[in-house]
Amino acid sequence: MYRTKNGEEIFVIDSHIALWDGSPENQLNVHGAQFINCFYDYHKNLSPEEWVWPKEKYLKYDEETLVHDIFNKGYVDMAIFQPVYLKEFYKNGFGDVEKNSRLAQKYPGRFISNGTFDPRAGERGLEYLEYLAEEHGIKGVKLYTAEWNGNSKGYKLTDPWAQKYLEKCEQLGIINIHVHKGPTITPLNRDAFDVADIDDAASSFPNLNFIVEHVGLPRLEDFCWIATQEANVYGGLAVAMPFIHSRPRYFAEIMSELIYWLGADRLLFGSDYAIWEPKWLIDKFMDFELPEDIQKETGAELTLEVKKKILGENAAALYGIDIEKQKEMLKNDQLAVAN
Amino acid sequence: MMRQQDEVYAKLAAVYDPELDEPVTDMGFIEGVRIDGPEVTVYFRLPTYWCSPNFAFIMAEDIRNRIMELPWVNDVRIQLKDHCASDEINEGVSKGKSFFESFPSMSNGGLDEIRHTFRVKTYKSRQERILRHFIQSGLSHTAILNLTVAELSNYPGLEQDTHSLIEGYFAVRSEFGHTLKPGDTAFVRYDGQLIQPEDFSNYLLEIRRTRMSMEFNSNYCRGLLQTRYGEPGKENETEVIKQ
Numbered sequence: 158m159y160r161t162k163n164g165e166e167i168f169v170i171d172s173h174i175a176l177w178d179g180s181p182e183n184q185l186n187v188h189g190a191q192f193i194n195c196f197y198d199y200h201k202n203l204s205p206e207e208w209v210w211p212k213e214k215y216l217k218y219d220e221e222t223l224v225h226d227i228f229n230k231g232y233v234d235m236a237i238f239q240p241v242y243l244k245e246f247y248k249n250g251f252g253d254v255e256k257n258s259r260l261a262q263k264y265p266g267r268f269i270s271n272g273t274f275d276p277r278a279g280e281r282g283l284e285y286l287e288y289l290a291e292e293h294g295i296k297g298v299k300l301y302t303a304e305w306n307g308n309s310k311g312y313k314l315t316d317p318w319a320q321k322y323l324e325k326c327e328q329l330g331i332i333n334i335h336v337h338k339g340p341t342i343t344p345l346n347r348d349a350f351d352v353a354d355i356d357d358a359a360s361s362f363p364n365l366n367f368i369v370e371h372v373g374l375p376r377l378e379d380f381c382w383i384a385t386q387e388a389n390v391y392g393g394l395a396v397a398m399p400f401i402h403s404r405p406r407y408f409a410e411i412m413s414e415l416i417y418w419l420g421a422d423r424l425l426f427g428s429d430y431a432i433w434e435p436k437w438l439i440d441k442f443m444d445f446e447l448p449e450d451i452q453k454e455t456g457a458e459l460t461l462e463v464k465k466k467i468l469g470e471n472a473a474a475l476y477g478i479d480i481e482k483q484k485e486m487l488k489n490d491q492l493a494v495a496n
Numbered sequence: 497m498m499r500q501q502d503e504v505y506a507k508l509a510a511v512y513d514p515e516l517d518e519p520v521t522d523m524g525f526i527e528g529v530r531i532d533g534p535e536v537t538v539y540f541r542l543p544t545y546w547c548s549p550n551f552a553f554i555m556a557e558d559i560r561n562r563i564m565e566l567p568w569v570n571d572v573r574i575q576l577k578d579h580c581a582s583d584e585i586n587e588g589v590s591k592g593k594s595f596f597e598s599f600p601s602m603s604n605g606g607l608d609e610i611r612h613t614f615r616v617k618t619y620k621s622r623q624e625r626i627l628r629h630f631i632q633s634g635l636s637h638t639a640i641l642n643l644t645v646a647e648l649s650n651y652p653g654l655e656q657d658t659h660s661l662i663e664g665y666f667a668v669r670s671e672f673g674h675t676l677k678p679g680d681t682a683f684v685r686y687d688g689q690l691i692q693p694e695d696f697s698n699y700l701l702e703i704r705r706t707r708m709s710m711e712f713n714s715n716y717c718r719g720l721l722q723t724r725y726g727e728p729g730k731e732n733e734t735e736v737i738k739q
Contacts, residue, residue, distance in 0.1 A: 188580065191545035198544065202723040303546075310602060339546065346595060346603040348610055349548040375515070375713040378705035404715060410708055454704075 158484075159232040159439055159468070167443075167465055168480045170472040171227060171236040171435050173335075173370060173395040173427025176260065177251050180217040188305075189246035200432050203399035208437050218431060220260050228267065228492045231428070231435035235483070237269040237472070239299035239335055239370070239427075245306065258293050266486050269476055271297040271335065276318035277306045283325050290329040296476055298331055299370075303339030303349070310343050314358040323362050333475050334358075335393065337370040350376045352383060359387035366475055368425060371396040372415060381418040391475070392419055394467070395427035401441045409451045416457035425475075426468045439468070500568065504529050504536055507562040514554050514614040516714035517621060523714070524721050525555070527577070534570040536563050541577050543720035549581035550610055553598070556589040578724075615671060619686040620703040621710045622665040627683065627700065629658055637696050646678035 159167040179193030197215050214222075227233045238261070240252030254272055261268035272289040274282055289295045303311045312319060314336070326334065338350050352373050359367045370393040373380025384390040392415055400408040415424055426442070428435040447459050473480050487493055508529075509521045520526055520540075527539040538559050542552060560572040573590040576582050581599075588598025595607045626648075630640050643651075648662060666676055674680070674688050684690055691699055 188545075191578075191580070195544045195546060198720050198723045202719045308601065343602045344604045345550050345599050346605050346607055346610060347550075348613060349550065375709065375716070377709040377712065378702075381705055400712075403719070407708075407712055407715065411712065414705065414708065455701075 158234055159443060161443070161461070165461075166484075168469040168473070168484060169233045169235075169435075169439065170426070170469045170476075170478075171231070171233045171428050171430065172368075172425040172472045173239050173393055174223070174227060174236045174430040175239060175241070175252055176218075176220065176223055176257060177241075177431070178217045178247065178249065178253075179215075179251060183217070183247050183249055183251075185246055185248055189243070189251075192243065192246055192251070196432055199396075203403050204433055205402050205437060208434055210431070215431065220263075223260075223430070224264065224492070226434050226436070227428075227430060228264075232439050233435050234469070234487060235267055235269065235478070236430075237297070237427075237476075238271055239337075240271065240273050241299060241301045241304070241337070242273060242275075243301075243304060245304075254289065254293070264490070264492060266483065266490065267492065269296065271295055271299050271333075272331070273299050273301070274322050275304060275306060276312055276316055276322045277309055279318065283322065286322065286325055286329065286331070290331060295331055297333030297335060298326065299335045299337065301337050301339060302354075303337075310345075311339075311349075313354040315354045319358075320361070323358060323365060327362060327364055332364065333366050333368060335368045335370055338373065338376075348376075352376055352379050355390065356383040356387060359383070359390050363389055365389065366391060368393050368475070370427070372411070372424075377411065377414070381414060384419045384423065390419075391423045391425060391471070393425050393427050395429035396432075398426070398428065398438045398442070399433045401438065401445060405445070406448065406451070408445075409447050412459055413447055413451050413455045413457045416459065416463065417455035421463040421466050422471055422474075424467045425472050442468070500531055500566075501529060503566055504531065504538075504563055507566065508538070508559060511555060511558040511562055512618075513551065513714075513717075514611060514618075515548075515551050515710070516717060517618045517710055518714050520555055520559070523718060524725075527725075534568055535573070536569055536571070537573040537575055538563070539575045539577065541721070541725060542579055543717045543724060545578055545580050547579065547717075549579075549585065549599070550595070550607055552576060552579060552581065553585055553589065553595050554607055554611060556585050557595075560589050560592070615668065616686050617706050617710060619665075619668045619672065621707040622661065622668055623683060624700070624703040624707040625661050626658065626665055627703075629661070631700075638693055641681075641683060641691055641693055641696065643682040644678060645676050645680045645682050648682040 159169055184190050193216060197212060200215065201209055227236050238257040240254050240257060243251040254270065257270040261270040270293060272293065272295040274286050302313065336355055338352060352369065355367055355369060366389050368391040369380055372392040372394060374396055384392065397411055428438050443464065452458065469480065505521065508526055509519050511520045512518060513520060513523055525540055525542060527541050530537040540556065556574045556576060560574060563569055563572045574586050576585050584598050596603050596605060627640065670676060672686055674684060681690060
């Protein structure tokens with residue numbers, strides 16, 4: 158819980174966290190090493206100096222570290238796991254739904270443990286999705302469309318199999334589709350970050366919510382464009398958030414742009430933990446004001462009401478969480494008591 | 497030798513990252529150059545292992561083509577390091593192969609379309625910076641839309657930076673085949689259409705998004721490159737790698 162200077166309580170949902178294993182023991186090949194190195198560069202480049210982890214810790218951290226950083230230190234009331242497997246790069250996967258779910262069981266009401274799918278897994282993958290829905294009751298999936306799979310270097314949401322998976326999600330009540338766009342999607346002669354397939358999927362599946370992680374960066378303009386067309390497209394702020402520290406003016410421009418095009422109801426806070434820690438992001442975000450000249454350009458405002466929506470209310474709406482009930486339920490749990 | 501190096505670097509300075517619209521030399525992407533008689537090897541690096549192979553290929557190809565323009569050069573080799581497609585790009589570009597030939601199973605055509613898409617973004621973003629300047633200086637929308645090429649070039653009291661922006665805008669405008677006669681309208685859409693005063697505000701919002709995106713990306717890339725390879729020194733930019 159974040160408390161403002163006036164004592165007002167703000168319920169925080171971190172909509173993008175991970176528990177990963179990027180250690181050399183788990184790496185399958187050079188790609189696995191390069192993947193975690195690249196993450197570490199993001200971390201080092203955009204974190205305030207005092208928040209930079211040693212590389213050793215960053216490669217693989219334990220559950221206690223995660224729980225402490227997010228809930229004890231980081232103001233967060235609930236957090237959503239967004240697992241990425243990368244099984245071509247890591248022996249046991251980079252992320253792991255089972256591990257996440259075990260942690261979620263250990264701390265009831267604190268985590269939402271999302272699943273994932275890869276449409277290239279065909280029929281077997283559809284069965285796995287059924288298992289995830291029945292066994293773990295998942296309400297959301299994280300898709301990494303740039304994931305390698307054999308000779309394939311990625312997929313699009315418009316692929317026929319991806320459509321089947323989305324249909325299955327709809328049947329199973331998995332309504333929140335978090336999509337991360339990464340580079341190296343074939344065909345390579347096209348823009349690897351193109352978000353047009355999300356546009357198509359969002360119109361074909363109006364009952365699903367598409368949360369575009371990293372607000373479509375580096376294609377912010379294309380993302381804003383499709384998000385204004387489709388009411389079921391949301392922006393996840395992971396990766397955009399840390400610019401609040403290193404480039405506050407860019408952050409202000411991005412926020413004013415997003416609030417102008419999508420409105421305050423369709424933006425979700427995410428730290429992308431462990432790439433960045435929620436504590437410093439939230440502290441800076443709560444203190445942040447849009448510079449007057451930027452505010453004038455679009456007229457968009459970043460008021461306390463807007464901040465509350467972004468920090469928790471919007472994610473709560475997507476996942477059917479009644480914030481008041483949840484607060485009541487969590488107020489005496491082991492983490493609240495530890496605080 | 498020094499003169500040849502300078503010539504090579506002058507050519508490199510004219511190679512732009514298509515996504516960021518910044519010269520590869522300013523971005524710190526050039527690690528060094530080796531000259532062996534008529535053969536030039538360019539050591540090239542990017543902010544991440546995963547940077548889009550198509551953009552990497554475009555830059556590598558442009559590097560090769562620009563340096564090949566030097567009369568004393570008969571071969572250019574590219575050494576892109578620490579990249580997921582280093583082998584295909586180095587081998588392909590150094591042998592003058594096309595993108596499709598270099599990635600036969602991963603592409604279904606060439607790079608013309610993507611090059612075009614990013615030239616349009618460059619057009620909008622360069623134009624936006626100038627428009628923004630005039631709007632901030634208090635010129636009315638109508639007055640801005642009525643400016644001719646000659647009036648824009650000779651606009652009184654502009655800083656050197658703004659003149660450079662105008663030059664850059666005119667250069668990309670010519671690429672799109674629009675004439676630059678003194679009486680031509682200075683600001684037109686990339687397809688040559690006039691901008692109607694009633695559409696101007698929406699047009700500005702549209703091109704602003706593009707400019708922001710490019711600016712944001714180039715800051716991101718610059719920061720990541722620095723984290724990956726350390727602070728770029730002046731030395732790096734003129735370094736000659738000796739065997």
